[in-house]
Amino acid sequence: MPDTIPDTGHDLAALLNRPGPWTTVYTDGHGARPQAEEEARRRAVTDPLRDAGAPEEDVAAVAAALDGGEGLPSPSVRILWVQHGEVALDESFVGSRLGPEHLAHGPVPPILPLLRHRTGVVPYLLVETAREGARLSLREANRGGDGETSEIEGRTDSLNKVQAGGWSHRRYQQHSQEIWEQNQAEVAEAVDRIVREQRPRFVVVAGDVRARQLLLERLATASRDLVLEVEVHTKAEGSDDAALERAVAEAVDSGLDGAIQRTRDRAAENHGAAGARGVGEVIDALQQARVDTLLLDARFVQEGDDGESLAALANEPWVARGELNDLPAESLGYVPAAEALARAAVLSGARVLVVEEELEDGEARDGRPAAEPVAALRWAEGG
Template sequence: MISSTKIDTDVLREFHRTPGPVDSVYFNLETLPQQEENATLRWHKLTDRLARQGADAASLTALTDRVLPALPGSGALAAFAVRGDVPLVVEMPDFHHEDMAVHGPLPHLLPLLEWQQEHPAHVLAIVDRIGADLEVYPTGATKATARRTVTGPDDEIRGNGAQLRFQHRAEDSWDHNAAEVADAIGETLSQHSARLLLLAGDVRARQFLMKHLPEWVRREVTIRSVSGSRSHDGAVQERMAQVEAETRRAGQEETAALLRLLAEERSPGGRAVEGVHATLDALARGRLRTLAVTDDPQDRRTAWSGPAPTDVSDRRGVLQPNGGAVVRGRLADVAVRAALLTGAEVRALPTDTPHAPKQGIGGVCRFA
């Protein structure tokens, strides 16, 4: 069983290859100890809902055994059951989503994807004039999964304002050390496909660092500042609160950038598609680069999905798969499956998103 706050796209693609039906639940864990009885009642309402939708008893028992011990907790828990097994559980701290239970041929991943995009992959670098501490946070992670300490080659870091020669020597050391840190940051960002860099620590060291960052980092990576230093100064909690705010902000900016791109590409001959039929057709042709779909719990629209990644349509008669079953699932779930399995990115949009695609679904194609 996978149980993590870090679920990458490869894991979700593999999960989609597991034959359904799938029971998908999102459960709010935030409750006071004296309210656990109410939380248990909420949970049983969810399992009753799943049972009425056709979930089997073994899956309901397996979900209960996994969810209830997590009370009380922070944020929400996403859990997915398949024929009595719970192959995927994701803890989502500080995520607020209404309790939800969905039984269907495909997993319901939109709330999980929304959580992920609010926590883009990033690197936190806490620097001083000697070196830096680097922390790596993959997509969806709220805790560092890798740490690295970088120490520069020069140890003469203290200047003497009264003797200009010593001051210049110290600044040369700071510069050499900053170059070492900059190389390590570029390597770490590239290795983990992160496009957000958060910098904390000594102001002067950060100034030296900025001029040594690789050109591609300065061009492609969003760089933000947070407070704190490498010393144990008691500012860790404040810094992590700032990190949370900055990652959420970066996720929102990525969504805004996609909506701007959609608007630009809506012109004749552009790469944008929107609406159910046009978007599913682009997925069926493997043309879609990024899928944008509204996360609306009340959306009951359906579409058809076959065994191959591109077996997708809003009409059953169009699909003629070579073996394997054709299933009817929620429109959003069918589209997300096709997007993930054809290598497209997925962007979940809140229901009140301004300038969202028509009919709540659309995207940008790889070519016009």
């Protein structure tokens, strides 16, 4: 399967280029709580923002945004960036937070919570096929809900008739087979068109086993190369979507794992000359706009204020290490190293991937230290 991970920071550079300050929220989304508890939850967000120095117009905008946001299953996550009383960014994701709640007002908005959740938002096409046709849905993993959905309604004559044996029955079976093949050819044509026009990262094919087989035989190579077949008949009454959800999650995880490994391999090329390792080397590469993809360990991200801080700069080269008087551009203040590196990467057009830890519920982290940042470079030094 091809790299399924999109560029998660393609639209953030313009926001990061705006002069601060920003009021930012990273919190749990709407839950199935009584109204009184939801109101208390909203105050638990807005009161700390006031304490952090957020202007009242920003606090009011946050409160109004939090009053909406229904429609996602629980748990979910909400991220807001607000400035001058206007919500500049409002995104929701299915799943639990990947770090502590963050409620702040300051010159540099934290971007890693957003980048980490966006990594799992992958567009895909779900094809639920049956002998009489199919339902096609454009979806985004970890966003919830369906995008554009269309129904392909093929011919149904003879599909459900009961015939006697003998020559008439064989003729009926042949006629039914022709109808099934015609219907799946029509479905394949629609799938191929959506793949060309919408460019989903993968295509999930579920439904009746014979219909799936006929469909796969008729897909164009470009579409078939994206297919993830799921052994479940989702159009059947009472069907369980759990297998489908697991398959989508595994496809997203596999795509991320592949992108991470390819970045590591690229960074190791030419005896390591194609990569940068450690905070110092990565800063140097970022300052020269040579970073193509930046890998950050989740442990390094979660060190936060307990780890090293770097200067976030208002202009190029965006990040620096050193005393205020020695910085190459105006400083917006010192922020956690992972945030500073990620911000500089986004502003210089690089992609950021976080290597997440796979922990079961309640499982504690071991004592292994955070891995150093690694970057795959656009060109080797002197190249």
